[in-house]
Amino acid sequence: MTHKTLALAAVAAVALSACATYTPPTEQETMAVIKSSFKDRGQARVDRLNQTDLQKLCTATGNNPPKDVRERLEKAARATVRYPADGKWLGDFKQGERIAQTGVGMQWSDKEGAPAGGNCYACHQLSRAEIAYGNIGPSLNAYGKLRGYTDEVKKYTWAKIWNTHSFNACSSMPRFGDAGILTEEQIRHVMALLLDPASPVNK
Numbered sequence: 001m002t003h004k005t006l007a008l009a010a011v012a013a014v015a016l017s018a019c020a021t022y023t024p025p026t027e028q029e030t031m032a033v034i035k036s037s038f039k040d041r042g043q044a045r046v047d048r049l050n051q052t053d054l055q056k057l058c059t060a061t062g063n064n065p066p067k068d069v070r071e072r073l074e075k076a077a078r079a080t081v082r083y084p085a086d087g088k089w090l091g092d093f094k095q096g097e098r099i100a101q102t103g104v105g106m107q108w109s110d111k112e113g114a115p116a117g118g119n120c121y122a123c124h125q126l127s128r129a130e131i132a133y134g135n136i137g138p139s140l141n142a143y144g145k146l147r148g149y150t151d152e153v154k155k156y157t158w159a160k161i162w163n164t165h166s167f168n169a170c171s172s173m174p175r176f177g178d179a180g181i182l183t184e185e186q187i188r189h190v191m192a193l194l195l196d197p198a199s200p201v202n203k
């Protein structure tokens with residue numbers, strides 16, 4: 001071995017022994033650090049860090065609970081969905097586009113109770129005219145055109161927006177209806193953005 005390779009081997013050995021002695025923090029230790037780093041401010045309160053039972057199960061299983069558990073969680077989530085009482089699924093797609101574009105709401109600096117946005121573009125492509133969008137979620141461009149404008153599709157889409165866990169237990173999409181982020185009226189507008197044949201999403 002040359003001096004150089006010897007030195008490299010020594011560095012590697014030190015790095016390896018460092019790995020071997022590292023013990024990751026426990027769940028409780030992690031939560032203690034997180035909770036001590038935040039404080040209540042306006043409507044953004046530390047109790048938001050408390051996970052629901054579903055979230056705890058998803059965390060504990062690396063977002064991959066056993067099939068029977070997943071199905072039980074999704075069924076329970078579907079039972080929370082409140083469908084429009086008057087059977088009217090669609091509102092105004094223009095207002096839907098604004099809601100999808102808006103990310104305000106629920107932050108400490110927002111007025112408590114003021115209407116929040118859906119921030120859909122943060123994770124999805126929707127109308128083609130908007131070129132700034134995130135891709136954590138699938139593209140929703142041409143959503144209605146591709147799936148059809150049937151009541152079945154409307155019911156599925158409403159439930160997905162109301163409580164995303166209805167069809168994917170460990171989804172990372174917000175629970176817009178269930179968590180009180182959007183009102184029923186706002187969800188109708190977003191529904192129209194996805195499912196009105198005249199919406200720019202379907203053009």
Ligand code: HEC
Nearest residue numbers: 118119120122123136137138157160168171172173174190
């Ligand atoms: C933080 C990211 C995030 C935000 C914000 C978000 N979504 Fe999603 N959405 C996802 C992800 C990820 C999926 C796919 C995985 C899943 O089903 O959970 C998804 C799936 C969907 C689906 C199902 C698509 C399909 O192929 O069946 C619809 C419909 C949807 N989102 C609509 C919306 C609407 C409307 C908004 C805004 C009101 C929104 N999403 C905001 C992350 C997000």
